[in-house]
Amino acid sequence: MNQEELKKKVGIESAKYIKDGMIVGLGTGSTARHMIEEVARRVREENLNIVGVTTSNETTKLAKSLGIPLKEIDEVPFVDVVIDGADEISADFQGIKGGGAALLFEKIVASYAKRVIWIVDKSKMVNYLGEFPLPVEVVKYGSENLFRLFEDKGYNPTFRMNKNEKLTTDGGHYIIDLHLGKIKEPLALSDELSKTVGVVEHGLFTNMVNVVIVGKEEVVETLVAR
Numbered sequence: 001m002n003q004e005e006l007k008k009k010v011g012i013e014s015a016k017y018i019k020d021g022m023i024v025g026l027g028t029g030s031t032a033r034h035m036i037e038e039v040a041r042r043v044r045e046e047n048l049n050i051v052g053v054t055t056s057n058e059t060t061k062l063a064k065s066l067g068i069p070l071k072e073i074d075e076v077p078f079v080d081v082v083i084d085g086a087d088e089i090s091a092d093f094q095g096i097k098g099g100g101a102a103l104l105f106e107k108i109v110a111s112y113a114k115r116v117i118w119i120v121d122k123s124k125m126v127n128y129l130g131e132f133p134l135p136v137e138v139v140k141y142g143s144e145n146l147f148r149l150f151e152d153k154g155y156n157p158t159f160r161m162n163k164n165e166k167l168t169t170d171g172g173h174y175i176i177d178l179h180l181g182k183i184k185e186p187l188a189l190s191d192e193l194s195k196t197v198g199v200v201e202h203g204l205f206t207n208m209v210n211v212v213i214v215g216k217e218e219v220v221e222t223l224v225a226r
């Protein structure tokens, strides 16, 4: 079974957590896409009655094209469940997200969610976070200085590019990716980045996930955080 098939498997499995009447956070990326397609199928074929809240412009476009009813995040007081992909997940359920540049809206939706479910193929499960570059979303004003600050700290920063230009996120910011290799203390780094002026948000999602659905060759494994 190739990686794409594993992603599809967990996407379909995760949609089973969605029940009639729910407000559902719709994640972003190639794995979340499969979940969104399955949700749309259930809306169409099973008359599933839900409202989606999206986590990126890309997901809004996809969900609209598939006919999923949507509301803006500010039109709902909470989200029942958000289902999203991830770039890395460690054994203690900490994660890195933002490989698709959607971390800010994803974290906002997750922070209003009663339940957070991540769907990944087995390659995303790691012993330590950090091999995947950690995305940091920053205000454009002063971002070169912030870049130099990260350089001085030895964080090996690179600006996320879109062709020859710096990529601008859905929120109108830049992303600086930190190439850290191994993040020894995710919680401490999360605090440090959150306190850094000019940082809007970062891709460390600490103590946020409730359920992780992992696609493996033979089985789909469901891990529940304590």
Ligand SMILES: O=C[C@H](O)[C@H](O)[C@H](O)COP(=O)(O)O
Pocket (backbone or CB within 6 Å): 027, 028, 029, 030, 031, 032, 084, 085, 086, 087, 096, 097, 098, 099, 100, 101, 102, 103, 106
């Ligand atoms: O910004 C993007 C998101 O955090 C994605 O959920 C994450 O990058 C995983 O994406 P994919 O399922 O395409 O690997």
